C-alpha cells in the first residue's frame with residue numbers, strides 16, 4: 020500500500036494502537052479492529068436536473084473506441100505478504116477454506132484468478148529454513164528499518180507450497196516479487212522457490228515495488244531516478260544467471276516498473292528505453308496507484324486527517340474515475356504498441372487503509388465496478404485489489420482474528436462484489452471489449468458501459484451512484500440494438516442481475532442477483548440465498564428494453580440468454596469444511612487437513 024508524501028514526516032504508531040482509533044462524524048467511536056468497524060456515514064444529497072431516462076443505442080457492428088480484448092480474469096487480488104498466513108492459510112496443509120470458496124466463485128466464471136502475494140512487506144522478506152512453532156511467516160520486530168518502520172518479514176518455503184497447494188484446488192495464478200532494497204547482491208531466494216514450486220501457476224515476478232518511493236522511505240538517495248532503476252534491473256539480470264534461474268524461465272517473467280507516479284512519471288521510465296532494452300524479460304508492465312490516501316489518520320496527525328464524510332461523494336462520481344485514469348492513457352497506448360500487457364498491480368479506494376464508511380460500504384462496491392470497467396475500457400490488461408488485513412477498511416475479504424476463527428466466519432467487503440460482478444460483466448470468452456458509452460447528456464452519476472464480443476454487444480452495465488429512497492432518482496436505461504443500416508434487432512426480452520442495497524452507506528448484506536455474503540463475520544465464501552435473475556420484456560413497438568436501476572444500484576443486462584448462462588459459470592465447485600468436493604485435477608492433497616482448516 021503506497022505511502023504518499025506524508026510518510027516522510029511521520030512517526031509510526033503501532034498497529035494495535037491504530038486499531039483502536041476511528042476518527043469521524045457523529046458516530047460512536049469503534050474500538051475494535053478497523054476491518055469490522057460498523058459506523059456509517061451520511062449519504063450525499065441526490066443531485067438535481069440529471070437525466071433519468073438514458074437512451075442506450077447499441078450497434079451490432081462498427082462501434083468505435085472499443086477496448087483491447089480482455090480476459091474474464093481481468094480483476095485479481097493483491098495480498099500483502101505479511102498477512103498471507105491469515106488469508107491463505109496457516110501452512111501448506113491448513114488452507115483457509117473461505118479463501119478457496121471466494122476464489123472458486125471467480126474461477127467458475129472466468130476460468131482462473133490472478134493473485135499477487137507482495138506489497139511493501141515483500142521488500143524486506145527473507146526466506147529462512149524454519150520459524151518457531153512451525154509458522155510460515157513472522158515479523159522480525161527487533162530489526163525494524165526505514166521511515167515507515169516496516170519490520171522485516173521472514174518466511175519459509177512452506178508459504179510457497181501453500182500457494183501451490185491452493186492452485187491444486189482452484190485455478191489461482193500467482194505473482195511474486197523480488198526484494199529490491201539491497202541490490203549488491205540481490206536476495207534472489209524467492210526466484211527459484213516461486214519458479215520451481217509454482218511452475219506454470221507463476222505468472223510473473225515483480226522487479227521492485229513502487230521504486231519511485233524508495234527515496235521517500237530512505238532506501239535510496241534523492242538522486243535515484245528511472246535510469247538508476249534501469250541499471251538495477253540490469254544488475255538483477257546479471258545476478259540471476261548464477262543459479263537462481265537455471266532454466267532461464269524466471270528471467271522472462273519480470274514485471275516493472277510498478278511505480279506510483281509519485282516521484283517519476285511512467286513516461287520518464289519509458290523514455291529510458293526500458294521496454295525495448297528488456298523486452299525479452301518483461302512479461303508485464305505495471306503501475307500501482309490509489310485515488311486518494313488516508314495516511315494522516317493512519318500514520319500522521321489525526322487533527323489533519325480527512326473526515327471520511329468529506330470524501331464520500333468523490334467515490335460516487337464517474338468523472339473522478341476518468342480524471343484519475345487519464346494520465347495512464349498514454350501509457351496504455353504505448354504498451355499496446357510494445358505488445359506488453361499493462362497492469363494496475365495494486366490498487367483500492369485509498370492507500371493507508373482506506374476510509375471508514377467509504378471503503379467498506381456500498382459506495383465502494385459501485386465505485387469498484389465503475390473503476391474496473393473503466394480500467395478495461397482504458398486498455399489496462401488487469402488490475403489487482405489490495406488486501407491489507409484486519410487493520411484496514413478496504414479489504415475485499417477479511418479473515419476473523421486468529422483467536423476468534425472458531426466461532427466467527429469471514430467478512431466479505433464491497434470490493435469483492437465489484438470483482439465478482441466484473442467477471443460476469445466481461446464473461447468467460449477472454450475476448451470481450453469494453454466501451455464507456457458516450458451517451459449525449461448523461462450525468463456523471465450514471466455511467467453506462469457496453470460489453471462487446473467480436474463487435475457485437477453482449478451485455479450492458481449501468482451504475483446509479485445517486486441515493487434517493489423516494490425513487491425519484493431511479494434511472495431507466497432504454498436499450499435498443501440495431502444493425503449498421505438501422506434495422507432494429509432488439510430482442511423480445513433481456514435478463515437482468517442487480518447489485519442492491521438500501522443506501523450508498525450500507526455496510527454488508529448487499530445482494531447480487533438476490534444472493535449475499537452477509538455482514539461482518541457471516542461468510543464461508545459462498546453466496547447465500549436464492550439466485551434471482553429478472554426478465555425484462557422489451558417493447559415490440561418501439562423495439563426498446565427499459566431497465567430500471569434504483570438509486571443507488573447497479574444492473575448488468577444480458578442481451579441474450581447465452582450471455583447470461585456463460586457469465587454465471589458452469590459447475591459450482593465449493594469447498595465445505597466437512598464435504599469432500601471434487602478436485603480440479605489429480606492432486607494428492609490431504610483432504611483431512613481441509614476439514615479442520617477453517618481458521619487457525
Ligand SMILES: *[C@@H]1O[C@H](CO)[C@@H](O)[C@H](O)[C@H]1NC(C)=O
Pocket residue numbers: 109110111112113153177
Ligand atoms: C500445519 O499445521 C498443523 C497444525 O499445527 C500441523 O499439524 C501440520 O503438520 C502443519 N503442516 C505442515 C506442512 O507443516
Ligand SMILES: *[C@@H]1O[C@H](CO)[C@@H](O)[C@H](O)[C@H]1NC(C)=O
Pocket residue numbers: 090091092129130131447448449
Ligand atoms: C480464458 O483465460 C483463462 C486464463 O488465462 C483460461 O483459464 C480460460 O480457459 C480461458 N477461457 C477461454 C474460453 O479460452
Ligand SMILES: *[C@@H]1O[C@H](CO)[C@@H](O)[C@H](O)[C@H]1NC(C)=O
Pocket residue numbers: 159161162
Ligand atoms: C536482526 O538481524 C541480524 C542481522 O541480520 C540477525 O543476526 C539477528 O538475529 C536479527 N535479530 C533477530 C531478533 O532476529
Ligand SMILES: *[C@@H]1O[C@H](CO)[C@@H](O)[C@H](O)[C@H]1NC(C)=O
Pocket residue numbers: 285286287289290349350353
Ligand atoms: C507518451 O509516451 C511517450 C513514451 O514515453 C512519450 O514519448 C510521449 O511524450 C508521451 N506523450 C504524452 C502526451 O505524454
Ligand SMILES: *[C@@H]1O[C@H](CO)[C@@H](O)[C@H](O)[C@H]1NC(C)=O
Pocket residue numbers: 332333336337338339342463
Ligand atoms: C465529480 O468529480 C469531478 C472531478 O473531480 C468534479 O469536477 C465534480 O465537481 C464532481 N462532482 C460532484 C458532484 O462531486
Ligand SMILES: *[C@@H]1O[C@H](CO)[C@@H](O)[C@H](O)[C@H]1NC(C)=O
Pocket residue numbers: 084085086087348351355396397398
Ligand atoms: C483502447 O485501445 C483501442 C485499440 O487500440 C483504441 O481504439 C481505443 O481508443 C483505446 N481506448 C482508450 C480509452 O484509450
Ligand SMILES: *[C@@H]1O[C@H](CO)[C@@H](O)[C@H](O)[C@H]1NC(C)=O
Pocket residue numbers: 420422423
Ligand atoms: C482476540 O484477541 C483480541 C486482541 O488481543 C482481543 O481483543 C479479543 O478479545 C480476543 N477475542 C477472544 C474471543 O478472546
Ligand SMILES: *[C@@H]1O[C@H](CO)[C@@H](O)[C@H](O)[C@H]1NC(C)=O
Pocket residue numbers: 526527528537538
Ligand atoms: C444483515 O442482515 C441480517 C439478516 O437479515 C441482519 O440480522 C443484520 O442486522 C444485517 N446487518 C446489517 C449490517 O445490516
Ligand SMILES: *[C@@H]1O[C@H](CO)[C@@H](O)[C@H](O)[C@H]1NC(C)=O
Pocket residue numbers: 111112177180181183184187606607608609
Ligand atoms: C501440500 O504441501 C505439502 C508440503 O508441505 C506437500 O507435502 C503436499 O503434497 C502438498 N499437497 C498437494 C495437494 O500438493
Ligand SMILES: CC(=O)N[C@H]1CO[C@H](CO)[C@@H](O)[C@@H]1O
Pocket residue numbers: 234241242243244245282283
Ligand atoms: C526523477 C525525479 O524527478 N526525482 C525526484 C524525486 O524527488 C526528489 C525530492 O523532491 C527530487 O530531488 C528528485 O529529482
